[in-house]
Amino acid sequence: MPSPIFTARFTHFSLIVLTILILIAAPGFARWDDPAYHHLDEILPELLELQAEYPDWMRIDTIGYTQQDGLPIHSIFISNDVNDTTFTERSRWLRPAVIYVGQVHGEEILGVEFIMWLANEMMTNRGRDWRDRIDTYLVPTANPEGLSVVYSLDNTWRKNKRDNIGDGFLRQLDGWGGDTSGVDINRNFPTFWSKGKKFLQLPDKEFYDYYRGPAPASESETQALIALFDQVRPLYAMTLHSSRTGNVAEKVIYPWGWGTSENKKRPPDVDFLDEYGNQLSIRCKTVEGNSTFQPNPISNPRGDSEMYYYYTFGTFSSRIEIGQKQEAMQPDSAGIYKIITEDCVNGLLWMLNSAAGLGRDDYGELMSSRLDIRVIDAVTDLPLYAKLKMDSLSIPIIPHRYTNPNPGRRQGCFYWGVMPGHTDTLRVSSFGYEPRKFRISAGSSPAFLFYRNGGIQLTPLEWRDIQVSIFDDAGVAITSPTELKVIHSDTTWTSTILDGSTQLNIPDGDYSMMFTKGTEYVPRTIDITVNDSDTTWALNVGLSPASVLLSENFDGPDVIHTSDNVMNKHRVDSLGRWEMTRDLSYSPPRCLTDTRYGDSPKFEDGWDAPYDIYSKSFNLSDAATAAVTFMLNQDLEPGHDSLWVEFSTGDSDPNPSSWTWVQGAPAKHEFAILNWKEMDNYANRPWNSNKINLMQFHDWEKVIVMVPDEFLGESVVHFRFRLKTDFYVELDGVYIDDVYLLSSGFAPPEVASEPIVPMEFSLGSPYPNPFNSMLSVPVNLPENSSVTLSLYDITGRRSYSSTTSEFVAGSHRLTLDAATLPSGVYFLQANAAGKSAVKKVMLLR
Known part of the structure; x- marks a missing residue:
């Protein structure tokens, strides 16, 4: 915290500045004492009063705390049954969620006022359809620290209050730029975080205002929003902003569109997203009143929330820039009322109407087509975390979607917005279950797949030891x-x-x-x-x-530049070069990277030709197996950038780029950077997409590439790293450390x-338990034997008995069918080879 002397001086200075601002402010400028705006200490009391009046429809939750001051971040949950945490009625599975975030940047205070207005509006009769059909979550401010600075110190403050210097002071200058404290929360999300601005980067007059933070999702505010979205998995989300420069004022920003006009990169749900952006835009009038908002796909991703929500959760997310630029982004009372309740109200409420499937509004038909998907266990009817793929809506950067894994509302569900008439093949899989696929067709209204069955049923597989x-x-x-x-x-x-x-x-x-x-x-x-x-x-x-033929950590003096070097850089043209850097390393102090000197952005020129670095020659004449291993930290664009390892025996040509090279196979897709030629098969490659986030920067992983058999036994073998990228997204590229070439003359047997024969008879854990009719019963037999299964109720009466034919010694799974028995607690007894064992089970209808 600042010292008392510092605070007193700063307060005195602020009062002088405040007096000057009041005297010179243009009409319509929001003064700190304007009663039309909600200061931070006014938001929660007003909401608590509203919650007390409507306790069944509204609930206030704390979703996190701010980075520096630990202020609570609140959300408002609105529904017709806010205290019911599960879906006990089948009709509720049809209920998607919508999230509005009012304010992320401190100075952009109009969004707070919209959230406060909407919370009140949803408690009226007008809000009944919304409450009955969807779950709505409102976040008045995701940046309470920034909001407090705006109303107490500097109405141009943008970031949170992180102490970047570490001296306990809030380092702030009035006006745009110069604030070395704080992180821009909307540059702190993991997706494309590396493209954001580093600390103290000075590219423009607003220097320091767009600092991305020390790491992806480093800020408590970012983490709170991610946790909320992870739990809720909304169909739609809207974050309200205002444009200080006016360059995106009165526009609807959504994922995504970058590249050239001839080769524009678009998301898999491009048709739906474009229509989504258009429907929002035509319902919002500009302040001048002579036109509507403009839809605008994100052209320069850099750690913003809209990209992250869509990429990670499949949420159709937008940023709507309300109000005008500079002082006009903080209008007076009349301006607030006009923008929120007249100019933009139909656009701002479009998400509620569309998600609720209300059909049409004053502007015509609403876009309400979607597929409501719920995946359940065919035996227990319990919801499942499942992988979803629609063949025509899958691209390398987003090959799959996933159902909600979190207990509570919407567990096992995913809500997929599609255009009316969309037909596709839907593939559904979950670990431990038989995969399924369906031919689906979307109508003009929400469709719940397999509603009568409670959702898509997946049959459990048997588990083996x-x-x-x-x-x-x-x-x-x-x-x-x-x-x-x-x-x-x-x-x-x-x-x-x-x-x-x-x-x-x-x-x-x-x-x-x-x-x-x-x-x-x-x-x-x-x-x-x-x-x-x-x-x-x-x-x-x-x-x-193994014999270690190469051990390289790039910590020697200019390793890649010496005449007897281990790795030689070579490019087919003059663009770019491999360098060593201290910016990042797995084993400090240095590693190899494609950067042009440590601080410059990677891929800044762009190229179609590959970018290579070569090893010296190695003798594998005695090798029966060999592998190249290295540590990799990647920031590449899936489907457009790739890194792989190739091998060659070389020839007399001194230029290695002319040699014949053969790609080494990554050991069962150990790393998620694929051969340029194999990108079309990307979506079929096995890995856990929930755990491996290709956009998550600064995660090291070990890569293993087996040397192809044709090079084993050769006395001269080279390998090279080959990097290929397009030039439409300037990412940080790759960092490589701890490169090894391991060889062995011993061929693995x-x-x-x-088979393993159990030492004694035992009864394993029946599955599922509780069960509704069919029960899988594992038994271990030390010798050949038949098995008798019996069920006894709590009075000791035998209700079921069945004896199998003889099994060979080993582990077996038996199936018990209790379809004729009533619900209740039973004792399962298994008898075999003169031995018996008992387990308690529960039958539920």
Whole structure:
């Protein structure tokens, strides 16, 4: 906090400035004492009064706290049943959500007034249809710190109050620019965050006002908004802004459109988004009254919320710039009323009317076509976190969408806005379930897919036990920690194998397993299919001890420039170059990057030709297996930029770009940067898109590229990193560190698998529990035997009994059908080979 002396001096100075401003302010300028505006300390009391009057329709929640001062950030939840946290009635699954954020930038205070007006409006009879059909969330201000500065100190303040210098002072200058404290919240979202302005960057007269923050989502305010959107997963979202310079004043901004006019990059839902932007725009009149707002796709993404909400959650999100520029962005009382309740009201309320499916308004038909998707377990009817893909609405940057994984309203749901008449193939999958696909067709109003069944039903797969063991070239167990990465088309996870073995319980399906252990062994990847075999299997995997042929961390003196260098830079033209940088590294102080000197933006020239860096030659004449491994930190545009590794034996031509090169395969898609030629297959590649965010900057990942078999046994082998990018988005590119070439003369043995016979009889956990008729029962048999399953009610009366034919020794899953029994608690008894075991289960109808 500032010292008392500093505060007193600053307050005295502020009073002088305030007096001058009042004297010279043009008509219509919002003075700090204008009663038309809600100061920060006036917002919550007014809302609490409204909540007390309408407790069933309105609930105020705290969604987070501000970065510097810890002020609460509030949201308003409006519905006809705000205290019901679950969807107990099937009709409620039809209810999407809408979010309005009133203010993000401190000086843009008109949005706060709209939210306060709308909260009151939704409590009237006019709001009944909205309350009954949708859930609405209102955030008056996502930047309480900025709002407090505007009304107490500087009405041009834009950011929050983060102490960037660390000296406890709020460093502020009146007017635009010069404020070294604070972060621009609408430059702090993870998507394309790297394109935002760095600290103390000076490109224009508003210097420092657009600082992106020290890291993606570094600010508490950003985190609060992300958490709200993650929980709610709204169909629509609108953030209200005002344009201080006027360059985007009275426009509707939405995702996205950049590139040249001949090669414009657009999102997968481009038709719906364009219509969405148009419908909003035509309903908003300019202050002058002689035209309407203009729709404008985002042309320069840089950590803004609209891109993030759409990219991450599938929300059709917009930024609407109300009011005029400079002083006119803070109008007087009459101006506030005119802009909100006359000029823009129909546009601002369009989202509510469209989401509620109200049909039409004064401007004509509303765009209300969408597909309401809910995915459930076919056995338990419980909602599922599922991956969704519509074939014609999938591109590399957004290959899939996901249902809401969060408990409560809309769990298992996704609301997909589509144009009327849209036909497509919808593919639905979830880890542990049989995938399904459907041919769908959208009408002119919301359509709930498979409403009568409660949603799209996915059938659970059987889960199997697999014991994985690892051995060295002598057949001795590797007991020190080894990393195991398991890759499935719907998910990916990493675990550590200790003491030479680990137990997996996984559903039927195809898997890739990657084994890595530093530089001691050559990495290995195997493919397995887990199928309907009931037996527990042991998987024995051999690893090859490694010789380290290359170890490069780029920390030596000008490594890539010495005459006997390890890596040689080479370009087919004169644009750009590889350099070492201290800006970022996995093992400090330096790493390799494509940047032109550390502080310059990457890809600033743009090119179609690849950008290469080459290794020296290596002798693999004795190699039976080999791999290149490196640490990668990427900021590339999926579908348009790519990095890969290629190998060559070279030839007499001194120019390596003329040699014949062969691409090395990433070990089962270990890293998410693909061959330029393979981008069309991007959406079919397995990884967990929920965990790997291609737009998340500054996350290091280990990349493993196996040397193709045709180069094993060669005495001269080179490899190169090849980077290719277009020039429409200037991103930070790639950072590479800790490059290794590992080789072994020991060929890894074939993977051995064998059944495991249990040492004793046991009864596993029945699934699902509770169940509604069908129950899967796992049993382990130490010898060949039949199995008898019985159910006893709580009085001890046997209600069910069934005996199987003889099973071979091993692990098996039996199915029990209790369709004729009433709901209640039962005791399940399994008998086999003279042994018995009991589990408690619950049957629910």
